[in-house]
Amino acid sequence: MFKTTRRKLIAALLLTPLMTSAAMAQGKGLMTIIVNDPANPYWFTEGNVAKATAEKMGYTAVVAAHVGDTNTESKLIDTAITNKSVAILLDPANASGSVGAVQKAVAANIPVLLINAEINKDGLAKAQLVSNNAQGAALGAQQWVKVMGDKGKYVELFGAPSDNNAATRSNGYKTVLSQYPDLKKVAQEVANWDRTQGHNKMQAMMQANPDIKGVISGNDEMALGAIAALKKAGKLKDVVVGGFDGSPDAVAAVKSGELAYTVLQPVAVFSEEAVKQADSFIRTGKTGAKSEKQLFDCLLITKENVHKYSSPFVLDK
Template sequence: MKGKRLLIAALAVGVPLLASGASAQDKGLMSIIVNDTSNPYWFTEGKIAEETAEKLGYEADVSSHKGDTNTESRQIDTAITNQAEAIILDPANADGSIGAVRKAVEAGIPVFIINAEINQQGLAEAQLVSNNAQGAALGAQQWIKSVGDSARYVELKGAPSDNNAATRSNGYETVLSQYPGLEKVASDVANWDRTQGFNKTQSMLQANPDIDGVISGNDEMALGAISALKEAGKLDDVVVGGFDGSPDAVEAVKAGEMDYTVLQPVAIFSEMAVRMADKYVTTGETGVDGEKQLFDCFLITSDNVDDYTDPFVLEQ
């Protein structure tokens, strides 16, 4: 079933799949730069891209910038020095990464953006990202089903440097604002991090001990919130929703601790980006119309959590 979904996704963006058993030539280096491989989402992103590049005949180099644009710039310099055929990049900053991308392009290396966008069109050959607005709406609708249309809640937000944070928060607001009985009593930035999610939730709980729900911009922050709620003895009374579809979040859904998570199809768009880069290196064309390519998200709840078998893949 996973293969079927991957085939459909490939056909949708016009990228050919390597035939099973096909021999691959040594095609040079593909540089893969992600955010933080200690986070399971970004680890999977890098791993899938690496495996795909190697299957297609490239040497793959994976590095992580951890959200630091200076580190990212040095990694781009290394890719240029090593004469990479293409760069797969999850950018550190929507604005701050533009210079690094431009530097690679001016050196003649095509860049394919994944997961997080940069705020300039026409530099990268393609930007492959989750449909975060669609995913946020899915999550918010599920959250309302569980918490009800009258509740006090808090929100955990991702890094402001990442457009995904604002897109998800705005997507939540679009849905939740339709229910006058819902009151957001606090919100804070926890930068996609579990420890910060724990600490920020602790602080919000001290000021608002009677909340009914937590809605989070990603799973790591949501898992931190769950730990804080457990410590306060309040988890049974609070609905927590996440976003990413990480293995730990799925286990939390199975355990009844997290109400849902929104699965980002990172395994699909990471592979597609590498295949698109290979097509471009080989033919000079990406095979798609338009720079930005959106991939719809999926909802994981207790009803379908058993269908989740591989990292960031939900069988359909």
């Protein structure tokens, strides 16, 4: 209940128009950045990095959140158009359902660059910058097998079905794990990238399958929820849990040994890059990238290299 109230409060605050016409007239213009849910540290970092980069480059920037709702997303796009944004950076709410919102902005001659997630239509957005989820899922699955072994029962926590990333990661896991016939997936539950849902779905899967040896998760929040459920049941020491994102809480869990690994999505890198490409398009009519869709490789964080982790979603080299 507290989490739901917190999300509504965050959404309400971010939906409030904070920019006056005078303020928006300063500098190079307004960049509107629309993320999913800043209650999740991944999306919080996405918005913060993009905003800081835009302001450093001389733009005014505002961050808003649709919290996975396409109606809210559409209204935020309307606000961005009304406020004469020079560019919109959008983490789309829905691969198909967000197409209309992007079309509205394009019709208003505002360039849209997508970050973190794609839409099911090419040629609308000037760029789509996302993690290489297939590559990251393969990395994670290989490490999961290395820690767990090549036999035993396991379960999977699946992200939001409306987000193409959920299926891409799940398929990436399957590609690797299907090579091990003695690994048996006995359950898969949708937990919508959410820690509370991950906890609740994990409890249900444990009750139905008390002898599982592993949990492979589509993101860190769901994995951390699973860990909480396993700890409560006194089973965490016997179950290998793997995550995906590289969030601060997940990194702490890797350090403590509760999480076997996490796959770092370079959200800070491609959020910054999206702003630079938006600036390039505003100035020259071109993003400077070779293609609309751009993949950024993920990195594996384990107990062996976790000491290199410094700031949110960045791994020092």
